[in-house]
Amino acid sequence: MTTPMPRSEQGLLLVMMQPQEGYADSLNRWYEDEHIPERMSCPGFLGVRRFYAVEGAPAYLALYELDSPAAVHSPDYQRLKENPTPWTVDIESHLADYRRNVYVELPRGGRPRE
Numbered sequence: 001m002t003t004p005m006p007r008s009e010q011g012l013l014l015v016m017m018q019p020q021e022g023y024a025d026s027l028n029r030w031y032e033d034e035h036i037p038e039r040m041s042c043p044g045f046l047g048v049r050r051f052y053a054v055e056g057a058p059a060y061l062a063l064y065e066l067d068s069p070a071a072v073h074s075p076d077y078q079r080l081k082e083n084p085t086p087w088t089v090d091i092e093s094h095l096a097d098y099r100r101n102v103y104v105e106l107p108r109g110g111r112p113r114e
Contacts, residue, residue, distance in 0.1 A: 010105045011044075011066035018058035018097040027060065030091045038080055039064060044071025058097040069104045 019027045031050065039045050044067045051061040071077065084092070092098075 009068060009107075011069035011071060012103040012105070013062075013064035013066060013072060014099070014101045014103065015062045015064070016058045016097070016099040017060050017095045019060070020094045020096060023091075023094040024059075026094070027091055030087055031062070034085065034087055039077075042071065042077045042080065043074050044068060045077075058099070066102075069102050072102050 017027075036048055039048065046065040046067055048062060048064045051063070053059045053061070066072070
């Protein structure tokens with residue numbers, strides 16, 4: 001029996017938010033026109049998917065596939081976080097119930113590596 005090759009520990013950035021009343025259209029425009037292109041220009045960001053809740057809250061969810069959880073510590077990503085555009089500042093001021101978590105993929109067996 002052969003031993004499987006080790007997999008890199010891929011990461012996931014999960015972001016959930018609830019826009020204030022009347023700001024959903026602005027949030028969606030910002031995501032599509034500015035935020036996603038910015039994030040996808042960063043090394044280690046492989047893809048993004050967005051969702052809208054049919055049950056529960058917050059209403060909006062974005063899942064960013066990362067080549068590694070370390071992608072959120074890259075100089076390019078940190079530069080974006082530390083220097084938000086005026087549009088980003090405006091959108092973020094109208095978000096409630098904001099949640100942001102970074103995850104690492106579990107290896108087979110379902111236990112985090114220590």
